[in-house]
Amino acid sequence: MxxxxxxxxxxxxxxxxxxxxxxxxxxxxxxxxxxxxxxxxxxxxxxxxxxxxxxxxxxxxxxxCAAEPRVRVSLWIAFPKADKAEHVIQKAVELGAAEIVLFPSRYCVSRPEGKALDKKLERWQKIARAAAEQSRRGVIPPVRAVDACAEALREAARAELPVLFYENESGYSLHDALAELGGLRSGAPDASGGRSMTAPTVSLMTGAEGGFSEEEIEKARLAGMKICTLGPRILRCETAPLAGLAAVMFALGEI
Amino acid sequence: MxxxxxxxxxxxxxxxxxxxxxxxxxxxxxxxxxxxxxxxxxxxxxxxxxxxxxxxxxxxxxxxCAAEPRVRVSLWIAFPKADKAEHVIQKAVELGAAEIVLFPSRYCVSRPEGKALDKKLERWQKIARAAAEQSRRGVIPPVRAVDACAEALREAARAELPVLFYENESGYSLHDALAELGGLRSGAPDASGGRSMTAPTVSLMTGAEGGFSEEEIEKARLAGMKICTLGPRILRCETAPLAGLAAVMFALGEI
The missing domain is CATH 2.40.240.20 (Hypothetical PUA domain-like; domain 1)
Incomplete structure (x- = not known):
């Protein structure tokens, strides 16, 4: 339809x-x-x-709108190279992200600014709109950018479940972060038929091709981000945010 | 490394x-x-x-190899158009699929055969190999094709958890299918630190751009496939298999 x-x-x-x-x-x-x-x-x-x-x-x-998720997930992605941002934005909207925020980090190869960034944001927003129509979303998720990694960390950390996926983390998982959130039991659908009664706010943050620096991870920890593994397989920078988003949506009964 | x-x-x-x-x-x-x-x-x-x-x-x-999943997930995808197959294969290998099998279905626009298919399979296998190296897999997942949808259904249904994701299903979810599998509790990591003790075999099947026909869904049901929703948002044919795979990997403690 x-x-x-x-x-x-x-x-x-x-x-x-x-x-x-x-x-x-x-x-x-x-x-x-x-x-x-x-x-x-x-x-x-x-x-x-x-x-x-x-x-x-x-x-x-x-x-x-029946297709709008009850959980509010903000996706924070460090600027990736080339057309990977377009890919992540399109898929993230389909999977139910509430907003997509791009930010520069130390190992980013691409860091658009000024008019070049404005032009990209305009294009990315159109992609988000088309993906929202196609996937039957009830809102068009905004796509925006912040100027610095520190700013991204500060804002992302305000969510009730603020997660940063880091390839060098191996012990602490998304399951652990969800368990800590309390009340919510990861992946256990409740009596409402698979949708959690409480809908937490979630931030999911992932790095660019070169990943995060150790210093950035320390700052993220101090800001309050939960540093999580996405499993022992190393995911590309365009795969990690979507895998994390699908996992969270599943855990919170939205898939 | x-x-x-x-x-x-x-x-x-x-x-x-x-x-x-x-x-x-x-x-x-x-x-x-x-x-x-x-x-x-x-x-x-x-x-x-x-x-x-x-x-x-x-x-x-x-x-x-530490990165090889304990669960064996076969991904069954109806032939998609253009380079979407390459995309799904690369990402599926990163996410831990054990094999990727392509098959023709009623609404497939692309249905390569003979030498054209052989050439594609050769290329797809190279993509799988590169993705396995990059993601630190311990095996190179085979990429193959079967001649008919009925054959795909018969083979996919042999898994302990045989799932077909269908956009017109809304009641029965992956959570339900996992709960039915018994023993395993979806998303609940066990004492081994997030990895399930038992590793079931899983088949995940998704359609092409045009989806499945009602007749194909009936045949799938008869073959023993569990027809599941992936949530109320309509996912593109290249997004659905990866979202399903990430969700299953998370549920079984591999993410």
Whole structure:
């Protein structure tokens, strides 16, 4: 079913005409009269509609978006090389990330700034929007960047479950971090059918191709990040955030 | 640390000279005398070595590869379009898949056969080898194809945990399938430090861009596959197998 993000949802029973990029997208899809489509306000509310004719829809009753996760996971990734950021952003949105934040770290090869960064952020945000539509999300996760690793650590550490995945850590795992969070039992679905009753805020942070420096890891520890292993296999910088995200989503009953 | 797959490991204390592709790879890495490298027989045994000079190594004592998962997960993916197969194979090897099997299904757009398939399989196997070296695996997971969906279902269903991820399933989850497996408690690490004592065999099956037909799902059910949801967000065909694999690896204490 086609899905379009719009600024304001139409009232139930009223008509709505798709415009701008949505109209272009709808033309490609060749919507037919009677076909069901969904409008979403990007703030978690859906409006199911039926196509009347062309780009004109008749609005049904609003409802909360069923695909929006109850857990808020921020993904913090050190700037990777080339098009890896695009890949991670697209997949992270599908997997339910609430936001994606990029930051520079010591071993980053790529560290876009100024106008070059603005241009990238604009492109990344478009990718996030398309991925949100495709995966039926109820919000378009923002994609943003911070100027320094220290800033990223300070902000990421505010989550109830602030995790940094580090390839040189072997003892402490995501299971341990989830167990520490208390109340929540990792991977154990509750009576609500696999979704945890409490939805903690989570930060997942991963490094660039060269990983983190020991100094950065010490600073992360001091900031309050939980330094976790992702297992004994060394994951590429574009694989680690998505593996961590899928694991957390599974643990918290969202997969 | 550099890692090379070799046919036979050298005896402890003996000399070994890298050859063929390994020699080429070593030249790129510019190995220095004294540097530690690992040879692996691709059957789960590692031999730590020190560089003596050039491409000549001195072998240390053999040991089981620490990065090889205890659980055997076969990944069954319907032929995807373009280079998505390469992407899934690379990531699946990093995440610990034991093998990757491709198969045609009703809605596959791409269905390579004959020499075209042989060529693809050769390329995919090289990708699997490189990913195994990079991620420190102890085996090179085989990449193969079967001729028909029915054959894939028959073979995949033999696993102790045979899962097919289907976007139109919403009630039955991977948590349910793991709970049914008994003995194993999903996501609950045991006393061995997060690794389950028993290592079940697992099959994870996912569709192509167009998904599975209802008929294929019925046949899968009859064959014994457990039809599972991967959550309410619709994942792309290259995201689903990796999300499922990461979730299973986490549930079984391998992440």
């Amino acid at each position: 086609a899905r379009f993000f719009v600024d304001e949802l139409p009232a139930e029973g009223s008509r709505y005409t798709l415009s701008g990029e949505n109209a272009e997208h709808a033309r490609v899809l060749r919507l037919r009269p009677g076909e069901a489509v969904t409008l979403c306000d990007g703030r978690g509310t859906d409006c199911p509609c039926a196509v009347e004719e062309g780009l004109t829809l008749r609005a049904g009753a609003w409802a909360p | 550099a890692r090379f797959f070799v046919d036979e490991l050298p005896a402890e204390g003996s000399r070994y000279t890298l050859s063929g592709e390994n020699a080429e790879h070593a030249r790129v890495l510019r190995l220095r005398p004294g540097e530690a490298v690992t040879l692996c027989d691709g059957r789960g045994t590692d031999c730590p070595c020190a560089v003596e000079e050039g491409l000549t190594l001195r072998a240390g004592a053999w040991a089981p």
